[in-house]
Amino acid sequence: MSPRPSRPPVLDLIGRTALVPLHFLDHGVTIYAKAEFLNPSGSIKDRLALTIIEDAEQRNLLRPDSVILECTSGNTGIALAMVGAAKRYRVHILMSEGASVERRHLLRQLGAEVQLFAAANGYATGIDLSRKMAAEDARYFLPNQFENPLNALDHEQHTGREILAQMEGRVDAFVAGYGTGGTLTGCGRALRAALPNVRVFAMEPAEAAMLSGEMPCCHSIEGVAGGYVPPLLRQAKLDGAIKVSSADAIAMTRRLSREFGLLVGTSSGANVIAALRTAVTMGPASRVVTILCDRAERYYSTKLFGN
Ligand SMILES: Cc1ncc(COP(=O)(O)O)c(C=O)c1O
Secondary structure: OOOOOOOOHHHHHOOOOOEEEEEEOOOOEEEEEEEHHHOOOOEOHHHHHHHHHHHHHHOOOOOOOOEEEEEOOOHHHHHHHHHHHHHOOEEEEEEEOOOOHHHHHHHHHOOOEEEEEOHHHOHHHHHHHHHHHHHHOOOEEOOOOOOOHHHHHHHHHHHHHHHHHHOOOOOOEEEEEOOOOHHHHHHHHHHHHHOOOOEEEEEEEHHHOOOOOOOOOOOOOOOOOOOOOOHHHHOOOOOEEEEEOHHHHHHHHHHHHHHHOOOEOHHHHHHHHHHHHHHHHHOOOOOEEEEEOEEHHHHOOOHHHOO
């Protein structure tokens, strides 16, 4: 392998994403969407991957023979694999067999090893497995996206502040789904620190509305609500949760492609529906921000593309 570059240039493409206004003339409102799919590996998770790996480097937790090991629904794995490839670290990903096959292909294309676990018990199975593997082999480094405070902190210091600057300090509500809860907790904190009256809402699948006190069940909004209320989200101050069905999420994701030219994944459609409902309730002049989390290309084999 060639020598490790100090700061590979691809990593400078992470963050500072555009924020696009989406005019819904049929509802008389505009939604402001942070285009996180523009990050180099195609999702919001590039931010977390870079921050956690560079923090580990600074704390001498990564050595040339280290293996970055993470349990992920896919996007964090792809992001870690991309940053790992650029920085020449080995990456080993534990992924639910329910995650789309395209994600496996992308991980392998980036040189990562992929290990699948049964989807039935949600993320907890994979998290337990990663802990067991790390306890048995000191070469494994666990980014631990579900508990690592850097996850929410990075969104507070970067994503959230970018939103504030791009919206010129005028935001009435922020709406986002949760996987680890990092985005919602971190952006929510940054917005609340600047705007005491801002409202922060979680989007959750109607079929797995755990914040609303319901049992998790099967849904098709990949990347969110993995059968688990994540620890980072327990610290978040929320004004409520908005339930979106998988069918509505898919319909809106298709609409975003066909009417707005945005090739994004299903959680982006779900976020936009939740933001749209919020904006309709708050009125035509409201400024509601949400996240377009990832690209459509990783969903070819899912219901989004009619399979
Ligand atoms: C497609 C997609 N949407 C939304 C999220 C939620 O992000 P967070 O983990 O910051 O809660 C994720 C997380 O993996 C994701 O992959």
